[in-house]
Amino acid sequence: MATPVFEKTKGLTDKQFHYCPGCTHGIIHRLVAEVLEELGVTGETIGVAPVGCSVLAYDYFNCDMHEAAHGRAPAVATGIKRVRPDNTVFTYQGDGDLAAIGTAEIVHVALRAEKITTIFVNNAIYGMTGGQMAPTTLIGQKATTSPYGRSEADTGKPLRVCEMLATIDGAVFVERVSVHDVPHIRKAKKAIKKAFEVQLRGEGFALVEVLSTCPTNWGITPVDSLAWLKDNMLPYFPLGNFRTPEEGK
């Protein structure tokens, strides 16, 4: 009998993902779920799903879940963590959810140094609603509400969430990673693990921004999307660690 060389993490349910072909949400879900399993906290974890493409994340993570209103996941997570301080609490949010309608909530969850972890998936567009311009859409990038390409004169420049949050003391771990190739996926997992370890040690708020693709709404193939992320997003959204708990000491 053959011995299995690979098994799906128990941090995910058996529900089939609804994500489009080539979308990197699936990879990011798996990384989060593997980290929960490796840290042995799946049974103690309460996750909060956003509104956006990952709205159904509550069906995929094999832990207790809340589905939040658009942008409010950090507030919902605050309510959970304050009454269940011994549980591990995370939010999983996209760029429309976190960087537009939920800007106040993400800033203040960091300000209060809530002991939660946020996985912030940035694909520079509103995916679920059909490809509208996001606060993270690049200058010149076409979207259904920026059909001539995003104009800096009309809409300003894309919001760099990590750089903004890194100015807040309560955000003790802030890192931007990408999943456009295998070495970066491995680095992304390490950052996600650290972001949960920070919470387990009770050190404060931790956020990992994961640069992600949207082949469907970018209108290019999955393979081209990975290249587009590398060529266009990395120069504007530099990867790296912006804050670690050690730095604050």
Add this chain to the structure above:
Amino acid sequence: MSKVLMKGNEAIGAAAIKAGCKAFFGYPITPQNEIPEYMSREMAKSGGVFVQAESEVAAINMVYGAAGAGVRVMTSSSSPGIALKQEGITYIAGAELPCVIVDVSRGGPGLGSIQPSQGDYFIATRGGGNGDYRHIALAPASIQEAVDLVTEAFDIADYYRNPVFVLADGMIGQMMEPVEFRDMPSRELPEKTWATDGTKNSRKPNIINSLALDPAVLEEHNIKLDKKYQQMEKNEVRVEVFNMEEAEVVLTAYGTTARVAKNAIELLEAEGIKAGLIRPITLWPFPHQAFREIPGTAKAILTVEMSMGQMIDDVKIANEGRLPVHFYGRSGGMCPEPQAIVDKVKEILGGVK
């Protein structure tokens, strides 16, 4: 227990803690500030949690989180802040979570004023959130009643897994009266097996959610919710009927205004005019039956409100066209005077032959 003199807002906070409230999330807004201030002082002493949120929107979403995690939770605000909370309230109702929301209401619309008003009747009974949802709306007319209703509100919320709304006008929040913290009738409540406290790898995940993309599933959910709301309408109506025997005119008013109406009834009595009062204690479900039982002696109904006329819509529905329905109201933070109500009653009776 002996009576203590307390400000309404603080008494509401104390009642919540006595009822086992373990989390409070709020935001400053006049005239309810003494509630979050009291909770910031007292919650930790009883092993509870207090967070001053960045907005009313965040506060109600914290309530959503804590309620889903299975603890007794409350928020309070005043009219413009309650408007902001509507998003969270519909999610809480949709996800069937228990919580208590206190509105110490002030003048409107918009930023309005900070004085007492009953301009939030619509938002309390119809809600401002999207979709088919309902919640019980309790309207205390004294600080003692506020304490009693807030205490019971947590049981009602847990019993139905539904938000309970307490509408206390600014007068109830700001004045001081003697109150007694007494044991209220408690209900048999099921364990919160649906709450998110971690699966411990020994059960399926609990999911707190109001999304149902399949229309058939959502309709089924709406029908289930509606059955629950029908149970509330059947079981939870509260009303005070006062001085109704032989009444020529029936006043109807709630909250502080009902007390002014009672003063007017005394003045009318002295002039030989018999007036009764229907005081809804639950604004939703509305006490329709009390209006069916109005005696044949009554010639008209006078609705008195600290608004331009909101409850009068429900009065007209409950009256079912039997009697003429009149209105007297003050708004913007102005309170009805007993004599003005007396004058209005005489005007109505003068016109009724």
